[in-house]
Amino acid sequence: MLSTHFLFIGTPEVFVIMLIVVMVFGADKIPEIARGLGKGIRQVKDATNDIKKEINESAKLNDLDLDVTKDITKEVNGVKDKLDDFTGPIKRNR
Template sequence: MVTLPLFISGTEIAFIIFIVIMVFGADKVPEIARGLGKGMRTLKDATNDIKTEITKSAEKQGIDIDVTKDIKKEIDKAKEDINDITGPIKRQL
């Protein structure tokens, strides 16, 4: 079952589609869907452009934008330290 970010179930989606068809008619639904698709694509492109501009600006200012890399290094270091301390001890059930 596919869940949307708004947690709408399949039955609710079917009901919404039924209402849309009843209000706008079956011949207008593809046109509406096309318009929504274009709008979503425009929004996605604008978001990607903003992300790119922020990244470029941060790089010019010398700001580290890859925080996750540093966090991953620290986690890996902690794992190695734990393995060194525990050594070959195995948990027995």
């Protein structure tokens, strides 16, 4: 069975929520609310990018390794390869 879920909310629930929003705020206020939410999300995203930039600059000044994720990915892939060698021709079903 195929269904669309967003944050554990199904399609019927989304329509009910939209109906309640229209009833509470009115159709003419929805674009204004959406713009406000968009601006808020943009400010959070910009702040997050600024924090990331500061962390990266600080790490470079202090000669810290920023490629930790590459090292972790390399180790995980190594373990997966060893596991595949160990299990041989056994395939996993999904």
